[in-house]
Amino acid sequence: MIPELGHFALALAIAIAGAQAVIGIFGPTMNDNRALRAAPALAIGLFGTVGASFLCLVYAGIVSDFTVRNVAEYSDSTTPLLYRITGTWGNHDGSILLWCLILTLCGATVATFGRNLPSSLRARVLGIHGLVCGGFLLFTLTVSDPFARIWPPPMHGAGVNPILQDPGLAFHPPVLYTGYVGFSVAFAFAVAALIEGRVDAAWGRWVRPWTLVSWCFLTSGIALGSWWSYYTLGWGGYWFWDPVENVALLPWLTGTALLHSAIIVEKREAMKIWAVLLAIATFSLSLCGTFLVRSGLLNSVHAFAASPDQGYFILALLGLTIGGSLILFTFRAPVLSASGVFAPISREGALILNNIFLCVIAVVVFMGTLYPPFLDLLFGVQLSVGAPFFNQTAIPLTAPLILAMAVGPLLPWKRATLLPALQKLWIAAVVALIVAVIVDLRWNAVAALGLGGGAWVVLGAIIDIAERVRLFRIPLNHSISRLFTMPRAAIGAAMGHFGFGVTVLGIAGMTLAAHVVTVLQPGQSVQLGGYQWTLNDIHDAPGPNYAKRVADVTISSDGHKIMVLHPSRRFFTAQKITTSDAAIRTNGINDIYATFAGEQDGGGEFRFNEHPMAPEIWLGGLIMALGGGISLSDRRFRIGAPARKAAKRPASSIAAE
Amino acid sequence: MMTRKKRRLWLLVTCGIGVGSAVALTLAAFSSSLTYFLAPAQVVAKAPAPGDLFRLGGIVQAGSVSKTVTEGQLLTTFRVTDGRASIPVTYTGVLPDLFREGQGVVTIGSMAPGDHDFIAQEVLAKHGADYMPKAVEQALRESGKWNPKFGPPPPASTWNDMTVKKANG
Numbered sequence: 001m002i003p004e005l006g007h008f009a010l011a012l013a014i015a016i017a018g019a020q021a022v023i024g025i026f027g028p029t030m031n032d033n034r035a036l037r038a039a040p041a042l043a044i045g046l047f048g049t050v051g052a053s054f055l056c057l058v059y060a061g062i063v064s065d066f067t068v069r070n071v072a073e074y075s076d077s078t079t080p081l082l083y084r085i086t087g088t089w090g091n092h093d094g095s096i097l098l099w100c101l102i103l104t105l106c107g108a109t110v111a112t113f114g115r116n117l118p119s120s121l122r123a124r125v126l127g128i129h130g131l132v133c134g135g136f137l138l139f140t141l142t143v144s145d146p147f148a149r150i151w152p153p154p155m156h157g158a159g160v161n162p163i164l165q166d167p168g169l170a171f172h173p174p175v176l177y178t179g180y181v182g183f184s185v186a187f188a189f190a191v192a193a194l195i196e197g198r199v200d201a202a203w204g205r206w207v208r209p210w211t212l213v214s215w216c217f218l219t220s221g222i223a224l225g226s227w228w229s230y231y232t233l234g235w236g237g238y239w240f241w242d243p244v245e246n247v248a249l250l251p252w253l254t255g256t257a258l259l260h261s262a263i264i265v266e267k268r269e270a271m272k273i274w275a276v277l278l279a280i281a282t283f284s285l286s287l288c289g290t291f292l293v294r295s296g297l298l299n300s301v302h303a304f305a306a307s308p309d310q311g312y313f314i315l316a317l318l319g320l321t322i323g324g325s326l327i328l329f330t331f332r333a334p335v336l337s338a339s340g341v342f343a344p345i346s347r348e349g350a351l352i353l354n355n356i357f358l359c360v361i362a363v364v365v366f367m368g369t370l371y372p373p374f375l376d377l378l379f380g381v382q383l384s385v386g387a388p389f390f391n392q393t394a395i396p397l398t399a400p401l402i403l404a405m406a407v408g409p410l411l412p413w414k415r416a417t418l419l420p421a422l423q424k425l426w427i428a429a430v431v432a433l434i435v436a437v438i439v440d441l442r443w444n445a446v447a448a449l450g451l452g453g454g455a456w457v458v459l460g461a462i463i464d465i466a467e468r469v470r471l472f473r474i475p476l477n478h479s480i481s482r483l484f485t486m487p488r489a490a491i492g493a494a495m496g497h498f499g500f501g502v503t504v505l506g507i508a509g510m511t512l513a514a515h516v517v518t519v520l521q522p523g524q525s526v527q528l529g530g531y532q533w534t535l536n537d538i539h540d541a542p543g544p545n546y547a548k549r550v551a552d553v554t555i556s557s558d559g560h561k562i563m564v565l566h567p568s569r570r571f572f573t574a575q576k577i578t579t580s581d582a583a584i585r586t587n588g589i590n591d592i593y594a595t596f597a598g599e600q601d602g603g604g605e606f607r608f609n610e611h612p613m614a615p616e617i618w619l620g621g622l623i624m625a626l627g628g629g630i631s632l633s634d635r636r637f638r639i640g641a642p643a644r645k646a647a648k649r650p651a652s653s654i655a656a657e
Numbered sequence: 658m659m660t661r662k663k664r665r666l667w668l669l670v671t672c673g674i675g676v677g678s679a680v681a682l683t684l685a686a687f688s689s690s691l692t693y694f695l696a697p698a699q700v701v702a703k704a705p706a707p708g709d710l711f712r713l714g715g716i717v718q719a720g721s722v723s724k725t726v727t728e729g730q731l732l733t734t735f736r737v738t739d740g741r742a743s744i745p746v747t748y749t750g751v752l753p754d755l756f757r758e759g760q761g762v763v764t765i766g767s768m769a770p771g772d773h774d775f776i777a778q779e780v781l782a783k784h785g786a787d788y789m790p791k792a793v794e795q796a797l798r799e800s801g802k803w804n805p806k807f808g809p810p811p812p813a814s815t816w817n818d819m820t821v822k823k824a825n826g
Contacts, residue, residue: 233753344667352668356675364679371687381693384712386765388690393682397675517750519726579754597731597751600724605731607751 003068006056007147010097013049013104014141016042017134020107024127025195028120036119039126040111046133047101047108054088054101057146061088066153070094070146076157076574078545079165086170087160093146095173099290100136102174102181107133110185117206124192125185132184135317143310159574162546168228176221176248180286182214183255187283190276191325194332199276204266207279209632211262215255216628222248223621231582236513236593236609238617241390246369247289253362254282257355264351268413270342273333274355280329284322285362291318343415350408357401364393402453402504405497406460410467424467428459443512450508457501461494492631496624503620509613521603529610532556533594536564538604546570551596551604553583567596567606586615692765698741700768700775707770713746713777714763715739722758737762737775748777756780 020042027035057070061084066072074091075084083090089098107129114122140146163169189207193199225248230238239245258278264271291314342348368385375381406428410421422429436452466472468490469482483491516528525534536552550568554561565583572579582595591611598605694712695703705711714737721736721743733752736743746764756762766777 342664344664344671349667353671356672360675360679364683367683383691383693385687386690386692389686392686392690393679396682397679517731519731577755595751600726605751 002056003060003065003147003149006053006060007141007145009049009053009056010137010141010147013046013053013100014134014137016046016049017104017130017137020046020130021127021134024123024125024130027123027127036123039123039130040114043104043107043111043126043130046130047104050097050101050104050137054097057088057094057097058085060147061085064157066155066157067149067151068146069148069150072150072154072157074158074160076159076545078574079157079160080544082167082170083160083165087164088146089173090160090164090169093140093144093148095177096136096140096144097146098174099177099181100133100140102177103129103133103136103184106181106185110188114206121192121196124195125188128188128191129184132188132321135321139310139313139317143313156574159545159572162570162572162575162577162579163232165572166228166232168224168231172221172224172228175217175224177290179214179216179218179221180251180290182210182217183251183279183283183286185210186214186258186279187325190279191328193276194325194328194335197332197335199265199272201266201269203272204262204264204269204275207275208259208262208266211255211259211279211282212628212632215252215259216625216632218248218252218255219621219628220625222252223618223625226621227618230614231584232579236515236582236591236595236611236614238510238614241368241387243369244293246365246390247285247292250362250366250369251282251285251289253358253365254278254285257358257362258282260351260354260358264348268342268348270348271352276333277329278355278359280322280325284318284325285366287318287321342413345411345418346416347408347411347413349416350404350411353404354401354408357397357404361394361397361401364397365390368393399449399453402457405457405500406463409460409464409493409497424463425460428456428463431459432456447508447511450511451505454501454503454505454508457504458498459501461498461501464494464497465491487634489631489634492627492629492634495627495630497627499620499623499625499627501620502616502623506613506616506618506620509616510611513609513611513614515607515609517597517605517607519600519603519605521601524603526606526608528608529592530557531562531592531610533606533608535604535606538599541568543570545574546572548581549596549599551594551606553594553606553608555592563592565592565594567594569596569598588615589613591615694763696739697737697744698739700744701742705768707768710765710767712763712765713737713744713775714761715743717756717758717760717762718743719758737764744775745773746775746777748780752780 020039023035023042024039027039057068059065060068060071061075062081064071064075064077064084070088070091070093074094075087079087088094107126110122110129111126114125117125186207189203189210193203222245225245226238229240230236258275261271261275261278265275368389372382372384375383406425407418407421410424411418432452432455435455436448439451440448465483468486469479471479474482514529516526518526520526520535522535522537525532527533532555534554534556536554538549538551541548541550548568548570550566553565553567555563555565563585565585567583568581570579570581571577580595580597582593584594585592589612591609591614593609593611593614595607595609596604597607692710692712694714695705697713697715700713716738718736718738721734723734725732725734730749731751733748734745735748735758736745738744746766747769748764748766763781764775764777765779765781766775768774769776
């Protein structure tokens with residue numbers, strides 16, 4: 001009964017989404033007040049119905065209703081409660097429903113918090129958003145129905161995929177999806193602006209927080225996924241340039257570009273057309289990120305199994321959304337006039353440089369990811385573009401970004417000279433150089449460039465803040481009070497850059513990682529990274545729905561025992577699958593990592609790793625996301641008042657166009 | 658203040674540098690880092706030169722996996738089959754948890770000089786236990802051993818027999 005209710009709610013949601021689309025898009029032209037008021041109400045109703053539908057699915061998962069195919073295939077009564085709940089989005093159909101839920105949540109949020117938007121713009125934004133919701137809800141209901149029943153029901157479920165039974169992966173999809181889907185709001189704003197034929201500072205002010213929210217989630221989602229693969233897949237890799245990872249990186253790259261170009265739109269009313277295009281591109285890439293994975297087009301280790309009709313539906317939907325918005329863009333973009341003049345060397349110039357390189361990296365990653373499937377489609381040739389390709393292209397292209405990243409925030413708007421900014425940065429340059437030289441002499445050039453670059457960005461961000469609070473030039477307590485009164489967006493931006501620098505440091509440090517693969521009998525030991533790794537014992541231990549074999553590995557240095565690691569192997573009885581659970585001990589700047597890979601003649605196969613700076617990779621992601629959060633709490637996003645003032649910007653800045 | 662023309666020029670030059678370097682890097686990387694996928698039968702037919710990196714994919718032949726330990730290093734040998742030919746593979750290191758006999762596998766590496774062994778540098782893990790790599794699936798379809806239209810792949814244990822039959826007749 002409950003699953004049928006969920007199914008019905010889903011069908012009802014499509015009707016509401018359709019109404020929201022029609023009323024929202026055509027309401028403003030009819031100039032009907034009731035229509036303008038109806039759109040937000042419908043958006044909230046839409047969220048309610050999809051939410052109800054999702055809760056029904058979660059309920060079926062909690063009570064282990066094996067007549068529902070989705071539950072029977074991906075859950076089991078022995079699965080712990082947390083994973084029975086998260087299992088609802090650990091599979092294809094359920095994850096699409098979650099995707100739709102977050103999509104409608106975004107619409108409802110715009111409806112709730114968008115009261116100070118012009119009512120026609122709000123109606124149009126919600127209308128476009130409703131159209132997108134409708135399309136994907138239709139997809140869910142017709143070809144990927146999570147409520148499908150099976151009869152007779154099996155006695156036991158097939159159980160959740162053991163690798164997915166992990167807190168990191170339980171929360172990775174919702175966070176990542178929120179990131180993807182949040183860009184739908186920026187997209188709806190962009191399309192609505194095209195229809196209205198107007199982009200102004202107020203538009204920038206509205207798009208930016210939304211971009212910021214989704215960017216924070218996307219950053220955390222990617223970091224979470226990378227962290228998960230680091231500790232579960234057992235060989236300590238954190239990024240494989242796998243197609244599915246790449247398609248998550250693509251919207252992040254263009255989203256980051258959008259974040260920066262929205263600043264120009266908001267502050268300087270320039271680059272409007274570009275920002276609109278970026279908003280469309282970012283959401284399009286988000287859609288690709290979610291759905292190319294499911295269309296079966298990409299050959300990836302993460303790919304969900306999907307039936308061909310799902311693939312066609314997805315491709316049609318992607319084509320309509322992306323193609324439709326781009327066609328609208330070609331016809332309507334000339335209407336949006338540009339304004340605001342600036343010199344090449346200026347804050348705007350730096351932001352444009354950022355945009356160019358981020359987009360170029362996105363294009364390269366896009367080509368590398370989609371070249372193999374297209375070649376396969378057109379010529380039937382099967383080849384793959386592996387990690388070396390991306391390392392050889394994306395990393396050199398990141399170098400100019402890293403260089404410019406510390407300088408950009410120190411440049412004033414409109415017109416600037418490089419020299420004063422560079423003078424402020426001399427400490428950063430000296431430190432980065434010293435780091436690079438030391439690392440180069442001690443280890444290798446690649447790590448030296450990376451660590452030097454990371455240090456440059458990190459110090460650049462610190463100097464940015466220090467300059468703003470006039471550290472050491474005015475009394476310290478004045479500096480501190482300045483820190484608390486300065487715009488939070490500036491602190492957030494500096495934190496974002498700081499976090500990126502930290503991630504760069506982590507990635508560069510990881511190039512110095514060392515590992516050893518060995519077979520040890522109890523009592524035997526091996527040397528790695530200045531430590532002695534000794535296997536004490538292998539024993540059995542129980543788990544909730546698995547049995548595990550645990551190895552006790554003592555790590556000592558100069559005969560002193562430092563720690564004992566417990567890497568284990570878990571055997572999942574329902575699925576008959578064994579996974580290895582790596583043991584990781586971190587001190588914040590260095591990871592000690594042990595994997596128990598198998599047993600042999602009383603001994604164990606082990607892989608021991610030493611990962612310098614590994615935690616910094618995800619720490620940096622976290623700092624970036626936090627920086628976004630702080631930026632979001634900026635005064636001007638909370639108070640709508642400056643909107644009017646900005647709209648009446650003096651004509652002088654427009655005159656030059 | 659700068660004229661509009663000059664500003665455009667600057668923008669174009671920067672874009673040009675960005676796009677140009679990207680194109681150059683992409684082409685350079687493409688020429689050096691593309692790897693082809695070959696099924697065992699294709700390896701036999703094409704005989705790739707020793708040292709050429711490619712992806713070998715197929716089914717891990719049942720009963721072919723053996724592990725030996727030399728000097729604390731773990732050496733695994735197994736055969737990868739597509740039902741028409743099978744290639745011996747050696748791999749030093751830890752195999753992914755989902756590696757097992759009778760299941761699809763993709764390995765990256767090159768042929769050893771002299772003999773017909775494939776030296777794998779990497780053995781790819783698959784997230785799903787019953788997941789069939791797309792390229793492997795296609796190779797199996799071409800070899801006539803399995804067509805997804807007619808249901809799931811045959812049970813793991815029979816993959817061995819198929820090669821044996823082929824070898825006998």
